[in-house]
Amino acid sequence: MAxxxxxxxxxxxxxxxxxxxxxxxxxxxxPDEAFIRFEEREEGAYPNVAVEHxxxxxxxxxxxxxxxxxxxxxxxxxxxxIVSVDQGRCIGCLYCMAACPYQVxxxxxxxxxxxxxxxxxxxxxxxxxxxxxxxDACLTDARIFxxxxxxxxxxxxxxVKEHATPLKGDLTRAKVYYVR
Amino acid sequence: MSEHAMTRRSFLAGSAGVAAVAAxxxxxxxxxxxxxxxxxxxxxxxxxxxxxxCNACSSKCGYDAYVVDGKLTKLIADEAHPYAQGKxxxxxxxxxxxxxxxxxxTDPLKRSxxxxxxxxxxxxxxxxxxQKVREIVEKDGPQxxxxxxxxxxxxxxxxxxxxxxxxxxxxxxxxxACNLSKESGFTQAIGTxxxxxxxxxxxxxxxxxxxxxxxxxxxxxxxxxRAHENGAHIVLVDPRLSNSAAFADEWxxxxxxxxxxxILAMANVLIDQGLYDKAYVAANAVGFDEWAxxxxxxxxxxxxxxxxxxxxxxxxLATEFANAAPAASIEPSWRGAFGCSYRNSGETARAxxxxxxxxxxxxxxxxxxxxxxxxxxxxxxEKFPSTPKIxxxxxGSVEYPLALKSMGTNLYAAQMAKTGxxxxxxxxxxxxxxxxxxxxxxxxxxxxxxxxxxxxxxMSETAQLADYVLPECSFLERMELPEFVGGKTPVVxxxxxxxxxxxxxxxxxxxxxxxxxxxxxxxxxxxFTVEELADAQLxxxxxxxxxLREAGTxxxxxxxxxxxxxxxxxxxxGKVQFASDACEKAGLPRCPVWMEPEVMPDARAxxxxxxxxxxxxxxxxxxxxxxxxxxxxxxxxxxxAWINASVARDLGIEDGGLVVxxxxxxxxxxxxxxxxxxxxxxxYLPSHYGCSSKDQHTAYGVGLNVMDFxxxxxxPGYGGAMTQETVVKMQKAGE
Numbered sequence: 001m002a003x004x005x006x007x008x009x010x011x012x013x014x015x016x017x018x019x020x021x022x023x024x025x026x027x028x029x030x031p032d033e034a035f036i037r038f039e040e041r042e043e044g045a046y047p048n049v050a051v052e053h054x055x056x057x058x059x060x061x062x063x064x065x066x067x068x069x070x071x072x073x074x075x076x077x078x079x080x081x082i083v084s085v086d087q088g089r090c091i092g093c094l095y096c097m098a099a100c101p102y103q104v105x106x107x108x109x110x111x112x113x114x115x116x117x118x119x120x121x122x123x124x125x126x127x128x129x130x131x132x133x134x135x136d137a138c139l140t141d142a143r144i145f146x147x148x149x150x151x152x153x154x155x156x157x158x159x160v161k162e163h164a165t166p167l168k169g170d171l172t173r174a175k176v177y178y179v180r
Numbered sequence: 181m182s183e184h185a186m187t188r189r190s191f192l193a194g195s196a197g198v199a200a201v202a203a204x205x206x207x208x209x210x211x212x213x214x215x216x217x218x219x220x221x222x223x224x225x226x227x228x229x230x231x232x233x234c235n236a237c238s239s240k241c242g243y244d245a246y247v248v249d250g251k252l253t254k255l256i257a258d259e260a261h262p263y264a265q266g267k268x269x270x271x272x273x274x275x276x277x278x279x280x281x282x283x284x285x286t287d288p289l290k291r292s293x294x295x296x297x298x299x300x301x302x303x304x305x306x307x308x309x310x311q312k313v314r315e316i317v318e319k320d321g322p323q324x325x326x327x328x329x330x331x332x333x334x335x336x337x338x339x340x341x342x343x344x345x346x347x348x349x350x351x352x353x354x355x356x357a358c359n360l361s362k363e364s365g366f367t368q369a370i371g372t373x374x375x376x377x378x379x380x381x382x383x384x385x386x387x388x389x390x391x392x393x394x395x396x397x398x399x400x401x402x403x404x405x406r407a408h409e410n411g412a413h414i415v416l417v418d419p420r421l422s423n424s425a426a427f428a429d430e431w432x433x434x435x436x437x438x439x440x441x442x443i444l445a446m447a448n449v450l451i452d453q454g455l456y457d458k459a460y461v462a463a464n465a466v467g468f469d470e471w472a473x474x475x476x477x478x479x480x481x482x483x484x485x486x487x488x489x490x491x492x493x494x495x496x497l498a499t500e501f502a503n504a505a506p507a508a509s510i511e512p513s514w515r516g517a518f519g520c521s522y523r524n525s526g527e528t529a530r531a532x533x534x535x536x537x538x539x540x541x542x543x544x545x546x547x548x549x550x551x552x553x554x555x556x557x558x559x560x561x562e563k564f565p566s567t568p569k570i571x572x573x574x575x576g577s578v579e580y581p582l583a584l585k586s587m588g589t590n591l592y593a594a595q596m597a598k599t600g601x602x603x604x605x606x607x608x609x610x611x612x613x614x615x616x617x618x619x620x621x622x623x624x625x626x627x628x629x630x631x632x633x634x635x636x637x638x639m640s641e642t643a644q645l646a647d648y649v650l651p652e653c654s655f656l657e658r659m660e661l662p663e664f665v666g667g668k669t670p671v672v673x674x675x676x677x678x679x680x681x682x683x684x685x686x687x688x689x690x691x692x693x694x695x696x697x698x699x700x701x702x703x704x705x706x707x708f709t710v711e712e713l714a715d716a717q718l719x720x721x722x723x724x725x726x727x728l729r730e731a732g733t734x735x736x737x738x739x740x741x742x743x744x745x746x747x748x749x750x751x752x753x754g755k756v757q758f759a760s761d762a763c764e765k766a767g768l769p770r771c772p773v774w775m776e777p778e779v780m781p782d783a784r785a786x787x788x789x790x791x792x793x794x795x796x797x798x799x800x801x802x803x804x805x806x807x808x809x810x811x812x813x814x815x816x817x818x819x820x821a822w823i824n825a826s827v828a829r830d831l832g833i834e835d836g837g838l839v840v841x842x843x844x845x846x847x848x849x850x851x852x853x854x855x856x857x858x859x860x861x862x863x864y865l866p867s868h869y870g871c872s873s874k875d876q877h878t879a880y881g882v883g884l885n886v887m888d889f890x891x892x893x894x895x896p897g898y899g900g901a902m903t904q905e906t907v908v909k910m911q912k913a914g915e
Contacts, residue, residue, distance in 0.1 A: 013426065014393035016269060016797070017796060017797050018267075018270035018273065018796075019270075021271075021274045021808055024808055026254050031806075031808035038816065046433070046824060046826065046858070047431060049421055049431070049857055050425075051421065051425055139267050139269065140402075140405050
């Protein structure tokens with residue numbers, strides 16, 4: 001069984017939000033439903049300044065706080081390691097939003113249920129999309145999706161080559177890796 | 181060709197993604213298809229794939245629109261479209277929702293006596309507009325009519341044909357508030373309005389005021405990224421550290437409005453040190469000695485206090501350029517710093533071309549290229565009769581003789597509305613009343629018109645001023661004429677109709693102009709459908725509409741560009757003109773020399789230059805009403821004014837704090853982003869906000885409109901809006 005993960009290379013990120021709007025469009029989300037959020041950091045002083053854009057989304061943690069706190073089992077991890085929210089089971093208590101250390105969960109303003117990045121590659125091969133919408137849309141190919149357990153996958157090789165690590169180390173055993 | 185092209189205009193069964201029945205008998209309209217499936221009682225969940233061109237900005241990138249049961253679902257970027265190259269930007273995904281906007285115009289509107297609008301029938305609108313147009317033509321002649329349009333595939337054809345059929349030459353683009361000065365300045369030097377820097381293969385490219393990563397065309401972002409990965413030296417000359425920084429080596433935080441001084445000083449170094457391509461200049465240029473003498477004193481030391489850049493940096497950049505030449509250039513920019521921004525914008529553009537000539541980089545690999553294009557040939561004159569030849573020149577061409585005739589200066593046309601010389605104005609896909617300097621004064625000019633007609637998809641600020649507003653269907657609901665795109669390999673590409681018309685009383689632009697022409701008594705020039713015209717145009721280049729519909733984008737590999745050709749300089753002298761008679765005649769120097777901006781901020785008086793610029797998720801004012809895009813603006817405070825961190829410290833202003841920006845024209849509150857990424861003499865206000873049209877419920881009331889602070893004035897000779905010739909003061913709110 002594949003263990004899916006993603007790599008985000010912030011050195012290539014231009015902070016253009018295409019991943020976010022593509023995700024919304026291709027997954028038919030509401031305009032205010034954001035599965036990707038952004039942090040921007042400036043370093044240095046004028047005129048010697050560097051900028052970093054860091055996109056964040058569900059890290060599909062193997063030690064997922066959202067699943068631990070969910071009282072109904074709506075937030076859960078599937079056999080493929082993808083953390084999902086069963087929309088029908090979600091009672092909108094927002095515990096998971098409080099528990100997520102990355103603040104990447106979003107409440108659907110129409111249903112009241114919580115949702116988040118679904119690693120959509122796995123579910124939406126049809127109708128033109130072959131890859132996660134954000135990976136497909138990224139103008140600079142800053143994102144790679146693939147099988148972390150396959151040492152020959154593009155993502156596994158890139159993690160080694162670029163010394164990519166999850167944003168907060170081993171905190172939640174996150175499966176989104178960053179090059180920074 | 182895109183791998184998706186296999187499924188284009190074909191029907192996929194259910195959601196399983198297996199190709200099923202090909203459309204029998206070639207093209208079938210979507211409406212016809214819907215009827216057909218209704219009859220056959222096919223199961224729901226049928227997908228259709230249609231090629232279109234994005235309308236979120238002027239790049240018009242191609243994508244395949246997926247439509248399931250009549251509703252737009254996914255957008256898959258076209259690999260074959262030269263600007264898209266398999267990607268569309270954040271705006272493109274968001275802007276597709278304009279089709280479903282609750283703020284769409286749905287019916288023709290007429291202004292009532294009390295200033296409100298009432299919905300009227302098309303018949304009434306056309307009758308009344310036609311009558312008023314005929315009155316104006318009879319009494320004042322067709323020269324009293326003008327059109328402003330932002331070119332779109334059909335619009336650029338139909339607007340011009342409509343006006344010319346009426347006998348008016350006054351067809352303006354939005355250029356005066358975009359790239360008029362740049363293109364007109366280039367034309368004075370090199371005889372053409374644009375070129376393309378071969379960024380990807382360059383050893384060095386300098387960008388002045390343009391950011392590929394903020395005003396996005398996916399192919400440009402990709403080229404910049406590859407240039408960076410190839411080790412090119414990428415220099416950003418900009419008062420603001422743009423998001424292109426990700427792929428740049430150096431930020432030169434110039435004082436805004438002084439780019440001309442930087443270019444002149446770098447040229448001075450090349451000439452003084454003998455580092456320029458002497459053989460190239462001797463073979464291709466006239467007036468070089470005259471220019472060399474004129475800028476002999478304009479050294480880096482001279483430029484340093486003007487530009488805020490150290491003389492040693494200017495000297496180094498010039499030398500690096502010489503070492504990298506001919507695989508080097510200053511990138512042409514677009515609106516950026518000198519498309520329309522300053523009194524010296526046209527002259528900056530001219531100097532830029534002369535600098536590139538010193539590098540000998542024209543048509544050299546990694547240099548500055550004049551790529552290929554394909555255009556439509558001659559059409560059947562019976563079916564598509566030529567409009568009468570017009571003797572009069574476009575209004576403004578005497579007063580602003582350097583302004584490209586293909587764009588014109590609509591600012592002057594608006595000014596002539598005030599004097600009564602222009603009596604009737606049409607606006608198509610143009611929000612002139614919000615996007616140009618001093619909207620309040622501009623509105624007072626337009627108020628004098630006898631007839632003002634606006635054609636748009638939503639209630640823009642310009643529409644709010646109109647006598648009649650005609651509702652167009654969104655770009656996804658109409659087919660347009662083929663779009664020919666030049667480049668290393670030129671292509672033709674199609675915006676086909678993706679969705680059935682959503683609001684039954686909206687029409688595509690081709691039908692609107694044909695109906696207007698009919699109502700104005702010149703209908704005989706529009707006796708064809710857009711499909712017939714598109715097909716006829718394509719047949720002149722050996723293609724058909726059916727073929728283009730199937731493919732989406734078709735390349736002309738036989739017309740591909742190759743490096744090395746000496747350009748044919750289309751100037752009056754047939755050479756690169758270091759000195760221009762036309763400029764001299766227009767009251768400017770024969771050779772570009774230093775010209776100070778009209779206003780300079782006085783720091784001691786607490787003044788800052790107000791600069792604008794694009795953000796990646798918006799295009800001017802037209803995307804601000806898109807919920808998904810405005811949601812990003814609000815979540816991240818993108819409407820904030822940027823101020824330099826040390827300025828903020830001195831004034832005791834904190835990040836996110838509220839300030840009031842004010843000058844003699846306007847004052848308004850705005851929150852600030854305190855940043856190290858900005859030249860301290862400037863304040864940056866993004867160009868997308870401050871919507872004052874209450875009928876745009878999402879955009880209304882967010883942020884400030886930078887143009888409210890800019891006086892109405894016109895760049896001498898070139899006719900640009902001088903959109904950054906203004907200074908403002910700032911104080912903490914409540915003080």
